[in-house]
Amino acid sequence: MTDWTPLAPGSSEDPAERAARENQHQVLIDLLGAYADGELPPETTSQIDAHLVGCVRCRRELAVHRAMRRRLGFEPPVAAPPALRERIVAAIASTPLPAPSIDPRPARFAALRRPLVFIPLVSIIAAGALGTDLLVRQRTSPAAVAPLTESPTTIPLLQDVLADYRRVVAGDLPGRARDLDAVRSAVPFPIEPLRAPAVRLLAAWTTELGQEPAVVLAYRWDDRIVLQYVVSEQRFFQHPALRQAVAGGGLLAANDGTQGIVAWPTSSAGALLIADVPPEKLRALGAAALLAGKVARGAP
């Protein structure tokens, strides 16, 4: 903790020392918010107590923190209108229990969004029931799955993905999720991460599969790691077995040893999920992503 105290006017001090003192003081200023909020440990609090005695600027700074906090504390909540509550309750009431761990996509509840004109509640509920029924039927009729009849190692793309997956999981993950924007800008095809409550993006990076660019997204799914590979549509549709498997608008499922794979085409790329689970377990994730992509594209 700094012992910053203002110098008397006219005092001479080495510029470097002065700069160091200013930096230390800045660190202290950054702690004043937490000090005002009682979020600092006792020893740090005591040190700031002592500093405040001799520093007018910091006392003013502290007064600003307290004044702003006090005023913001009076901001009243916005009363949610009854119509919003009714829409939410109606949507929830007419939605069957979801399958565990899968978050379908943002558009799911759009069917019950605000009406353009006033509609009696009974109509909203009826419309909601109809809308969600359609959505639920989509949901409970997940994309068809085409099991691969041959070994995935006979398909170059799947072979590359399996090899890369095994290499990656044997070591440290090479990137961070915040690098996603950089990754997106590095490849010419769109990257759409999975979105599900139990799935969290941990890392993203670019790689090469068969000397062609690919993106890898690493997720934590409960307590396991799932990798999603995104490749160009040219690469994805290269092999006839892959083309055939997804031709009906569904998912390809395959496994090699303990690794399961599901794959599906996106708007202008191809995605593959791989993890140390049977492909049936990955199917739900892949189906949700496939459905989300179709909804986003307005595809049937």
Added chain:
Amino acid sequence: MSDRHARFDALVLPHLDRLLAFAARRTNVRADAEDAVQEACGRAWLGLDELRDPTKVRAWLYRILRGVLSETEERTARRRQLVSITRLEEAHDELVSSDSDLVFDEVASRLTGEEVRAALGQLPDDFATVVELHDIDGFKYHEIADIVGVPIGTVMSRISRGRRLLAGAVLASRTAARESGFSLSQERHGGRRGGSGTTGGGGTR
């Protein structure tokens, strides 16, 4: 009503007002805020099993709502109209460097809700969010770190800087209001200085 519905009603619905207020401060259109809250509630319903500790429901809901809002912002490419941070910091520095008696507390206490929202709206969202979550919604630092997904040290520095920027925004707005009042007064009085416009809007000292 199923146990799940009852659990949802008991855990989620009591927070609608606060969620809506949080969303309303991040959207320009009230209906968009309502849509975001409805969407967040829909996701909360679908992910209710993920909530293992009911005492953390509020932070969990805010985290979901933040996700919805950021997706909406991405989709619509809507961005806040920010003013120069430098300008806000200068206004704040002037405030705390002044030798005059500080009555900022009085200024802050007289701010209208509209002025508070306008000032918050001038801050970069990273700063406004953490300040609001703490000062308006009453979250502790560790809860905010969880909601926002940043280390607690980042929360600490963002709150500190956020409040400084907020004070700067308040002062900058008041200065602008005084200046526009002065111009108006000048026009009305044929270029003569005078009227309440030169000193109106509440002083800071």
